[in-house]
């Protein structure tokens with residue numbers, strides 16, 4: 001077994017950078033290893049217009065550590081009032097790479113999301129016409145649907161109808177957590193699915209057995225072990241429809257360790273070491289580059305990165321338990337095992 005692996009520099013196709021002090025603190029954790037990332041627009045208030053996306057991109061670039069080479073790929077937050085021509089202009093100018101659909105109330109900062117899907121049909125049709133991908137948080141929000149079933153029900157009740165009424169719309173099922181998500185992604189054209197780092201590691205027992213673990217709580221919530229195994233099989237299969245979207249989602253410890261804790265796992269710091277560990281366990285180290293560095297650019301129609309990173313296997317990797325921010329500490333995802341793959345950026 002080779003102890004050294006060189007990959008094209010990876011990209012992250014689903015990332016939360018936040019804003020202000022939090023942005024400043026978490027950005028280097030991503031830009032150290034990743035060349036590009038699809039930046040989630042769920043700020044408060046959300047990034048809804050092209051002008052807001054341009055201003056947010058400039059704040060990200062201003063916060064970038066000197067010497068880090070990182071390109072934020074911006075998105076717009078779809079609301080029932082989104083103007084199709086603003087979306088088309090933001091796409092034509094190269095400003096945005098995707099539009100993000102949150103069902104209203106599904107997750108962190110999603111209050112302005114979509115409740116009536118008929119109201120966004122015009123935007124979706126415009127996106128299909130110009131080839132702009134739609135990224136989806138795929139969970140229904142109906143009270144009567146069990147939280148562990150919300151992804152599967154979303155596929156039947158929302159995603160499949162959208163795809164039938166808007167043929168040709170390029171769609172990304174983000175952070176899939178179920179075998180239902182894997183199966184649906186495999187059944188369709190013009191459809192891809194991102195998989196997070198943490199959903200390859202944890203199932204729902206990790207959140208709940210032996211005391212509640214707020215740092216393992218995210219949305220969509222981790223499911224049964226059989227679903228985790230389906231995600232691991234999909235991620236390591238070499239199938240080009242599956243690629244990395246870490247969904248690294250920082251919240252302060254005060255906001256996580258609370259009577260009403262926020263959803264989100266912060267994985268930017270140790271993602272590449274964790275993924276190498278998983279792919280090695282699955283006998284698929286030769287497919288890691290596809291998942292982290294090749295399949296995403298292919299779907300988004302972008303070139304792969306010219307530069308590379310090298311992973312070497314050795315003594316346990318050391319990384320901080322927490323990242324300090326001016327808003328308070330943010331706990332780094334604990335994969336529950338030593339990691340042995342060290343990441344080196346090649347100049």
Ligand SMILES: NC(=O)N[C@@H](CC(=O)O)C(=O)O
Pocket residue numbers: 016042107108109137217218219220247249250263264265
């Ligand atoms: N994944 C999460 O649990 N949280 C994300 C929102 C999201 O991606 O749904 C966040 O913004 O904190």
Ligand SMILES: [Zn+2]
Pocket residue numbers: 107137174175219220
């Ligand atoms: Zn989401």
Ligand SMILES: [Zn+2]
Pocket residue numbers: 014015016040247249
């Ligand atoms: Zn997210």
